[in-house]
Amino acid sequence: MTGWHAPDDLVARYSDGSLPETDAWSLEKHLESCGTCAARVSRAAREGAAGVVLAEVRDAVLTAVLESAPAPTPVPAASRRPRAVGGRLGRILWAAGPALRGAWAGAVVLVAVGALVLAYGGGFDGARPLLLAVAPVVPVAGVALSYGRHADPLHEIVATSPSGGLRLVLTRTAAVLAVSVPLLTVAGLLLPAADPRLPQAPTAAAWLLPGLALTLATLALSGYVGCRTASGVVGCGWLLALAAPLLTASSPDLTARLTHQLSLYFTGASPQWGWAAASALCALLLAARRSSYDRLETM
Known part of the structure; x- marks a missing residue:
């Protein structure tokens, strides 16, 4: 039951079939959990022009069922349990979003495995800094692929569902983080130490707070410009912040320059506290703008 x-007038238009399809979907979702409104809709349908026909159909169906249906066979509890679990898992997979059902999850694995192959198979000393440079925008890409007509075949249903909105946004984002964070962090831990002649690269977990801040910034900006545009702005902004200093630095060693730049952004208490503060501010903005996420059709 909801408040x-x-x-x-909405009940009347739904009963006589004049309510737009998207509004009807939303009302039907509400009726699943609101017995009061369901009873009102049923009463309006019975009292309307179709009431006589509905009554005749109901009587015919009940008569046919009572005359021809065999006695129900009790279903063992053991056979009911797998269906319940399967239904719950199905709802979880649906809520997790299209990013985990598409090529994005495979791309995350490819990024992690590719860094290991470059380090151990190719002898590339810059595998760790390269992975740390890419890791913060991997969840941002997953968020971009979680919403909208371009990615979700159930977009219209999600857009009009009362169970959508910010809760669905956070559920799908949590699913994206649950896949990308462990894979990329473990890959960073497995990478060999850098050449002693190079600057010391940040630790494998140093990207977690920056990645969280960029993901929350994407979600906060999505309330204004849509999910894909916000993801593009945040992702390109991060890559530009890394690339611009590299292009103007005097050192010819690109790996050393990238490692130094990442150390400025990741290493030490000050950068990490800055990322934590940015995460908190984006979370507050997300909460303040939560009503804008009820219109997922714009994302």
Whole structure:
């Protein structure tokens, strides 16, 4: 039961079939959990022009069922349990979003495995800094692929569902982080130490707070410009912040320059506290703008 109830005109338009399809979907979702509105809709349908036909159909169906249906066979509890679990897992997979059902999850694995192959198979000393440079925008890409007509075949249903909104946004983002964070962090831990002649690269977990801040910034900006645009702005902004100093530095060693730049952004208490403060500010903005996420069709 929810605190909101459908107005009388909405119930009447739904009963006579004049309510737009998207609004009807939303009302039907509400009726699943609101017995009061369901009873009102049922009463309106019975009292309307279709009431006589509905009554005749109901009587015919009940008569046919009572005359021809065999006695129900009890279903053992053991056979009911897998269906319940399967249904729950199905809902979880649906809520996790298209990013985990598409090529993005494979791309995350490819990034992690590719860094290991470059380090151990190719002898590339810059595998760790390269992975740390890419890791913060991997969840941002996953968020971009979690919403909208371009990615989700159930977009119209999600956009009009009362169970959508910010809760669905956070659920899908958590699923993206649950896949990318362990894989990329473990890959960073498995990478060999850098050449002693190079600057010391940040630790494998140093990217976690920056990655969280960039992901929350994407979500906060999505409330204004949409998910794909926000992901593009945040992702390109991060890559530009890394690339611009590299292009103007005097050192010819690109790996050393990238490692030094990442150390400025990741290493030490000051940068990490800055990322933590940015995460908190983006989370507050996300909460303040939570009503804008009820219109997922714009994302």
